[in-house]
Structure formats: C-alpha cells, structure tokens
Amino acid sequence: MYDVFITKASTYLPNEPVSNDEMESYLGLVNDTPSKARALILRNNKIKTRYFALDKNGKSTHTNAQITAKAVEGLFDDQFKKEDMQLLSCGTSSADQIQPSHSSMVHGELNIGKSVEINTSTGLCNSGMNALNYGFLNIKAGIKDNAVCVGSERMSAWMTADKFNHEAENLKLLEERPIIAFKREFLRWMLSDGASAFLLEPKPRENEISLRIDWIDFYSYAHEIEACMYSGCEKQEDGSLKSWAEYPAEEWLNQSIFALKQDTKILDKYILVKGAESLRTSFDKHELDPDSIDHVLAHISSGYFKEGLKEEFANVGLDFPWEKWFYNLSEVGNVGAGSIFIAVEQLMNSGNLKKGERILLCVPESGRFAYSCALLTVC
Structure with missing residues (x-):
C-alpha cells in the first residue's frame, strides 16, 4: 500500500462575486415579485457573496462541465502535464444532464487527446468526498500513479425564476397565494457555483506543501431517518419519495418536481447531532486525540449552524477551540460538493501551514443524512 498525497489544488469560481442585494x-423574480423570505434566509445563513455561472439576465455563462474543467486545468504545470493524467474522478449534485456522466463531459471539455479512466460520484455534498475517495484508493493500492479529483456545482441555473413561475401561475389558477413553498425557495438563497480540483500522487512534491491523506471515513443514517433534501421527486405524507417518473408530465411544472427541496424541520433535528456521532466514531476507530488536530475544516450550508456544530462536537468530547476552525462560507457561499475542496485549496495555498500539522475535514449531507470525515497531514 502506498501513501497518498494531495500535491496540488486548484479552484475556479465563475465570474465576479455576487452580493446579497444583487x-x-x-436569479430573477418569481411571479415578478421580490421575495419576502430572502432577507431572513440571508441574515441567518450569513453568506455575503457567492458566485453564479450566470449573467445579469439569468443566462448561463458556463456549464458545470466547463467550470470543472477550468479547475482541473489549474493543476497542469511543468511537473504534471495534461497528458500525464491517468484518472479523472468528479463529484457533483448538479450535473448538466442525467446522462452521460458528468466525468465524461468534463473529459470531453479538457481536450487532453487521450483516454483516461473516469469516475462520477453523484448525490449531494458527499459526492465530492466520494470522488476523492475513489482517487485515494486507486493511488493507495498502486493501481494508478496519479488521480485528479474534483468537487463542483452549478446550482444557479436550477434556481432562476423561470423554473418556478409555472408553479406560481398554477397556484393563481387554483386561487391560492402565488408564493412557492419555503422548502423550494429556501435553497435559492443558499447555493453557489464553483469547482476545486486536487492532484493525488504517491509522493509529496519537493520544496512545496503537500497534504498526506491518512484516512477517509463515510457514514449513512438512511436506515434511521427519512430523506431531507431531494430533487426529481416529491415527499409523501409517510416520508417516502414519489419519483418524477410516477407523475404526469404536466405535473413536473405545476409542482416544480425537479426543483431542489429541503425539509427544514428534520434538518434542524438531525444534521448536527448525527455529524458529531459519526465524527466521534472515527476518532475512536483511529484512536485519535482531539488535541492533535491543528485545523478543522467543516462544511456547513449556513452560518446558522456554526455555533451549534461546535457545541455538538464538544458534547461528544471533541471541543476544538475557535482558533482551529477555518471557514470561507461568507465569501464563497455554499458550493455543495465543491465546498470542502475549495476550503482545503485556500488553506493549502495560504502560506500558513507548517509541516506535521493535522487537518480534519468534516462534510455533512442532508440528502438522507450521510457524513464523511478525513484526516490530512501537512508534508
């Protein structure tokens, strides 16, 4: 078995940062009416700027595949040329199409002139970590000499007003208030576009910072809890999900079936406590001392969870002082599967890391409550 190192990281954020007021x-106005929920949601999530692959007319400027390819291209240099790439592993929750796979489309965008192995991880926020794990295991087993792993999102195109206007019009016809449900609107003010890529190799780079991946763990609580975040379906009274394929085509628009939705009631109840439970399991499994951790990078969807997450960790004996936490949510926004990659890239290239330091990664996924965590060592 080989050691595995992140030897280079690269981030691509499309266009200029977008302020709350912009x-x-x-995204446009649903039913030509300014949102009444927007200010409250933004005040709670504490996001100040984010990035959209859109212009001010709501027209797309990049696909997810293009954003991802831009991040990958940032890895190429004199030590790692594009034709050297052996494995491309991409994770996203917002692929541009249902089929073909996201990684296929990214491979096509890269124009590297050769065949490579590809892997696509789908789902929600953990899809990026799953893509990283695929590359990690291939290098660790000696199957590949290098792997490029990427987490990306392009959710803005899912959140433009035209995706919800038909539902608002249908509510008018039913003589109901033409306001889309909070479970749909909530996420319009939460999500951001972007991508970040890691180069994995079995040796660190000389005279440069590399990060050794010591382990990656995953946990799912789908055996205990119903779905919380979902798309392409509608939640039923018993908590089950009814697929888009079971609805007449006209209902896809009437009910915004393909919109990304979140059940905020169970989100609050489970997201933090299960995250702490899973992390405690990993610390026990690896006999890890919390005091040995120098940097804590935890993906959170909203600043609303920041204090609560620290408290829940402390409740299970993982009381990390604030000076160890690294957050970039307020400037970058919630980039889903790409968030933890972007945070690692910023810290890795900050010039503030010292050899021997340990970096803890924590990623929650509210789809049906799945979690991942990883330990990196600065080399």
Missing part, C-alpha cells in the same frame, strides 16, 4: 438581478 441576487435577484441574476
């Missing part, structure tokens, strides 16, 4: 200029 958001509806890009």
Whole structure:
C-alpha cells in the first residue's frame, strides 16, 4: 500500500462575486415579485457573496462541465502535464444532464487527446468526498500513479425564476397565494457555483506543501431517518419519495418536481447531532486525540449552524477551540460538493501551514443524512 498525497489544488469560481442585494438581478423574480423570505434566509445563513455561472439576465455563462474543467486545468504545470493524467474522478449534485456522466463531459471539455479512466460520484455534498475517495484508493493500492479529483456545482441555473413561475401561475389558477413553498425557495438563497480540483500522487512534491491523506471515513443514517433534501421527486405524507417518473408530465411544472427541496424541520433535528456521532466514531476507530488536530475544516450550508456544530462536537468530547476552525462560507457561499475542496485549496495555498500539522475535514449531507470525515497531514 502506498501513501497518498494531495500535491496540488486548484479552484475556479465563475465570474465576479455576487452580493446579497444583487441576487435577484441574476436569479430573477418569481411571479415578478421580490421575495419576502430572502432577507431572513440571508441574515441567518450569513453568506455575503457567492458566485453564479450566470449573467445579469439569468443566462448561463458556463456549464458545470466547463467550470470543472477550468479547475482541473489549474493543476497542469511543468511537473504534471495534461497528458500525464491517468484518472479523472468528479463529484457533483448538479450535473448538466442525467446522462452521460458528468466525468465524461468534463473529459470531453479538457481536450487532453487521450483516454483516461473516469469516475462520477453523484448525490449531494458527499459526492465530492466520494470522488476523492475513489482517487485515494486507486493511488493507495498502486493501481494508478496519479488521480485528479474534483468537487463542483452549478446550482444557479436550477434556481432562476423561470423554473418556478409555472408553479406560481398554477397556484393563481387554483386561487391560492402565488408564493412557492419555503422548502423550494429556501435553497435559492443558499447555493453557489464553483469547482476545486486536487492532484493525488504517491509522493509529496519537493520544496512545496503537500497534504498526506491518512484516512477517509463515510457514514449513512438512511436506515434511521427519512430523506431531507431531494430533487426529481416529491415527499409523501409517510416520508417516502414519489419519483418524477410516477407523475404526469404536466405535473413536473405545476409542482416544480425537479426543483431542489429541503425539509427544514428534520434538518434542524438531525444534521448536527448525527455529524458529531459519526465524527466521534472515527476518532475512536483511529484512536485519535482531539488535541492533535491543528485545523478543522467543516462544511456547513449556513452560518446558522456554526455555533451549534461546535457545541455538538464538544458534547461528544471533541471541543476544538475557535482558533482551529477555518471557514470561507461568507465569501464563497455554499458550493455543495465543491465546498470542502475549495476550503482545503485556500488553506493549502495560504502560506500558513507548517509541516506535521493535522487537518480534519468534516462534510455533512442532508440528502438522507450521510457524513464523511478525513484526516490530512501537512508534508
């Protein structure tokens, strides 16, 4: 078995940062009416700027595959040329199409002139970590000499007003208030576009910072809890999900079936406590001392969870002082599967890391409550 190192990281964020006041200029007004929930949601999530692959007319400027390819291209240099790439592993929850796979489309965008192995991880926020794990295991087993792993999102195109206007019009016809449900609107003000890529190799780079991946663990609580975040379906009274394929085609628009939705009631109840439970399991499994951790990078969807997450960790004996936490949510926004990659890239290239330091990664996924965590060592 080989050691595995992140030897280079690269981030691509499309266009210029978008402020809170500008958001509806890009996403548009549902039913030509300013959102009443927007200010409250933004105040709670504490996001100040984010990135959209849109112009101010709501027109797309990049596909997810293009954003991802841009991040990958940032890895190429004199030590690692594009034709050297052996494995491309991509994770996203917002692929541009149902089929073919996201990694296929990214491979096509890269124009590297050769065949490579590809892997696509789908789902929600953990899809990026799953893509990383696939590359990690291939290098560790000696199957590949290098792997490029990417987490990306392009959710803005899912959140433009035209995706919800038909539902609002249908509510008018039913003589109901033409306001889309909170479970749909909530996420319009939460999500951001971007991608970040890691180069994995079995040796660290000389005279440069590399990060050794010591382990990656995953946990799912789908055996205990119903779905919380979902798309392409509608949640039923008993908590089950009814697939888009079971609805007449006209209902896809009437009920915004393909919109990304979140059940905020069970989100609050489970997201933090199960995250702490899973992390405690990993610390016990690896006999890891919390005091040995120098940097804590935890993906959170909203600043609303920041204090609560620290408290829940402390409740299971993992009381990390604030000076060890690294957050970039307020500037970058919630990039889903790409968030933890972007945070690692920023810290890795900050010039603040010292050899021997340990970096803890924590990623929750509210789809049906799945979690991942990893330990990196600075080399």
